[in-house]
Amino acid sequence: MFLSLNYEPALESLGYDYFDEVAAANFPRHILRFRNDQVLPILGLNPEEVTDADFIQAFGKFQGVRPFLALRYHGYQFGEYNPRLGDGRGFLYGQVRGVDGELYDFGTKGSGTTPYSRSADGRLTLKGGVREVLAAEALYHLGVRTSRCLSLIETGESLWRGDEPSPTRSSVMVRFTRSHIRFGTFERLHYFKRPDLIKKLLDHVIEQYYPQITPPASLSKGGEPGKVFKVGETEVGQDECNRYIQFYTELVERVAQLVAQWMAAGFCHAVLNTDNMSITGESFDYGPYAFIPTYDPAFTAAYFDYYGRYCYGYQPEICRWNLEMLQRPLAAVIPQADMEDALATFGEHYYRNYRQLMINKLGFEQLPESQAEELLGLTIQFLQDSQMGYHAFFAELAQQFNSSWRDNLGQILTGESFLPFTQSVSSLGKWRELYHHILQDLSTDELEHVAQQLRNKNPKTALLRPVIEEIWHAITENDNWQPFYELLNRIQNKE
Numbered sequence: 001m002f003l004s005l006n007y008e009p010a011l012e013s014l015g016y017d018y019f020d021e022v023a024a025a026n027f028p029r030h031i032l033r034f035r036n037d038q039v040l041p042i043l044g045l046n047p048e049e050v051t052d053a054d055f056i057q058a059f060g061k062f063q064g065v066r067p068f069l070a071l072r073y074h075g076y077q078f079g080e081y082n083p084r085l086g087d088g089r090g091f092l093y094g095q096v097r098g099v100d101g102e103l104y105d106f107g108t109k110g111s112g113t114t115p116y117s118r119s120a121d122g123r124l125t126l127k128g129g130v131r132e133v134l135a136a137e138a139l140y141h142l143g144v145r146t147s148r149c150l151s152l153i154e155t156g157e158s159l160w161r162g163d164e165p166s167p168t169r170s171s172v173m174v175r176f177t178r179s180h181i182r183f184g185t186f187e188r189l190h191y192f193k194r195p196d197l198i199k200k201l202l203d204h205v206i207e208q209y210y211p212q213i214t215p216p217a218s219l220s221k222g223g224e225p226g227k228v229f230k231v232g233e234t235e236v237g238q239d240e241c242n243r244y245i246q247f248y249t250e251l252v253e254r255v256a257q258l259v260a261q262w263m264a265a266g267f268c269h270a271v272l273n274t275d276n277m278s279i280t281g282e283s284f285d286y287g288p289y290a291f292i293p294t295y296d297p298a299f300t301a302a303y304f305d306y307y308g309r310y311c312y313g314y315q316p317e318i319c320r321w322n323l324e325m326l327q328r329p330l331a332a333v334i335p336q337a338d339m340e341d342a343l344a345t346f347g348e349h350y351y352r353n354y355r356q357l358m359i360n361k362l363g364f365e366q367l368p369e370s371q372a373e374e375l376l377g378l379t380i381q382f383l384q385d386s387q388m389g390y391h392a393f394f395a396e397l398a399q400q401f402n403s404s405w406r407d408n409l410g411q412i413l414t415g416e417s418f419l420p421f422t423q424s425v426s427s428l429g430k431w432r433e434l435y436h437h438i439l440q441d442l443s444t445d446e447l448e449h450v451a452q453q454l455r456n457k458n459p460k461t462a463l464l465r466p467v468i469e470e471i472w473h474a475i476t477e478n479d480n481w482q483p484f485y486e487l488l489n490r491i492q493n494k495e
């Protein structure tokens, strides 16, 4: 089924400067643990017609005739440039155009060694695979622009890891995402002083992932088609240059929006190295991530992040810095001053998006700016003062909300979960007053809309670490996958 999809050699057609052809490992076993039936319709496939054997054939045994491409990239890891990276345990399996007209990647993780594996085994632990499946689904259903997992297959090997009781079980995952071109893909080309390859890749990225940016032909009608000038070492036409500026400007906006989505979702990615930043502004690579238990800007998810560089509250600044580092390769084709102007808007884009998403989580489509600002401020204040669960606060708000709140301040957030804070946290009283004040302007229909919005944005199920550990416990102790499927069901049904 997957073998007969209409694969497009989009990246492959750029030539062997960007990747190496590799082979998949032969695994002793293939046990399908997860298939993402929600994704299949995007590929034009009817889930009922796709068998488990189809998944195993394509994404466990890797039968098929396409070249598998280990992509070359570098990256800044914890602030240090690392030229010894690249797909060390994965490859681009293929690219397919969805029924929505968009190009999608199937990328593997844990599929065997490549020229970039260094001394590592090219494998993915089963727990790592389970965690990535869960994160992607949870984020997707919280409205985050994210990759998703198409399949997870257990592969029957024993792996040794410093951060899991070992030996531990192995798996191979296939990721479904717009692109695996990373900031680090460009950084590598800069390292090797190849502005020509930067330009070629950028043209490809704009054509495939930023199609609304006007192509040179139409731009040149009104512009100055003949004018060519030097940016860095490269000769760039005026209208080409305009496109590149538009691209960087939009990337800045997309990344700002993505970080706002993580922050509102209470998500800490944990490893925001530039090799984990997609050029399409999508989120992916869910390793030691965590959803924050309580609102704490200093919350750090990765045990190896000794200085808290990638803590929850630094994420916007880190992504801004990553965009700044990307200016180095892009300076080959984009004037520095234009990139700086674009990046200067990052903070504003981030904050505007964040505030809007938080207002949505609080039940409203729109609020006047000053009111939105005040409500957000009080919400954060309460979450910080009380250290009530971040997800619990919103879930409880959604559960307890009642249209009677409009006429009766005394009923707002009086459920049991808020009792401990009624006396001790003064921001709760102020929050209630403001919320009441906002509701007073609403009609009965609008109140119903608030109730719906609250439930829609704030599912009861939160993917907190203890929840994942419980799922993993059942798997590792009793090979019981039921809790995993039940959790996935709740997440996918936004319960």
Ligand SMILES: Nc1ncnc2c1ncn2[C@@H]1O[C@H](COP(=O)(O)OP(=O)(O)OP(=O)(O)O)[C@@H](O)[C@H]1O
Pocket: 084, 085, 086, 087, 088, 089, 090, 109, 116, 117, 118, 120, 121, 122, 123, 124, 271, 275, 276, 284, 285, 286, 287
């Ligand atoms: N077990 C492994 N074997 C070989 N290379 C590995 C292994 N684990 C990580 N790497 C390499 O180390 C670098 C950082 O890995 P990271 O944990 O960010 O995930 P990843 O393997 O990069 O996958 P992706 O970024 O596509 O989600 C990458 O170059 C990766 O290929």
Ligand SMILES: [Mg+2]
Pocket: 275, 276, 285
């Ligand atoms: Mg990675």
